Amino acid sequence: MKLILTADVPNLGAPGDIVEVKDGYGRNYLLPRQFAIVATRGAEKQVEQIRRAQKARQIRDLGHAQEVAGSLKELSVTVKAKAAGDSGRLFGSVTSAQIVDAVRAAGGPALDRHAVEIGEQIKSVGTHPVKVRLHPEVTADLQVAVVAA
Structure with a gap:
């Protein structure tokens, strides 16, 4: 299952990352907790917006x-x-x-x-x-x- 992360998930990635995970992990954990959204063509256009929003909240360095x-x-x-x-x-x-x-x-x-x-x-x-x-x-x-x- 191909997902776009909307939150920082330990050992997986940061917001805006496009990741490939097993179906059960995505469907039962990441999606219900709104840690990720399904990667569609429309959602991939939102990746930059997700990254910008995260950068504004994130510690600089x-x-x-x-x-x-x-x-x-x-x-x-x-x-x-x-x-x-x-x-x-x-x-x-x-x-x-x-x-x-x-x-x-x-x-x-x-x-x-x-x-x-x-x-x-x-x-x-x-x-x-x-x-x-x-x-x-x-x-x-x-x-x-x-x-x-």
């Missing part, structure tokens, strides 16, 4: 990524969870979008929510480690404090 990683380490990021039980257990979980919003509110850079990698779901109040993939060679570690609102 390795040096810039290292600079952003340094600024992220200095940030104090706090996420306010809507509700928590008596034991500090959240009724839901903290999402990558909430983390991106909290980084922005703390004075940090605008991040893509897909760059935030949460190891295990954050379902309790406290401090949790989160990784942010800024560049293929640069990953920043971030400590996120979760408090009950």
Whole structure:
């Protein structure tokens, strides 16, 4: 199956890349999650537009990524969870979008929510480690404090 990637997919490619994948992987994983679109003649004309949009959001280069990683380490990021039980257990979980919003509110850079990698779901109040993939060679570690609102 021939697809055009619309998002960065680890070990496959970057947005705008035209890739050949097995039918099941494309149909069951990439297409439902909107990581890719089917490569047709009309869609291939959109490749340049996809690449331009991604470049606008992307970290410029390795040096810039290292600079952003340094600024992220200095940030104090706090996420306010809507509700928590008596034991500090959240009724839901903290999402990558909430983390991106909290980084922005703390004075940090605008991040893509897909760059935030949460190891295990954050379902309790406290401090949790989160990784942010800024560049293929640069990953920043971030400590996120979760408090009950």
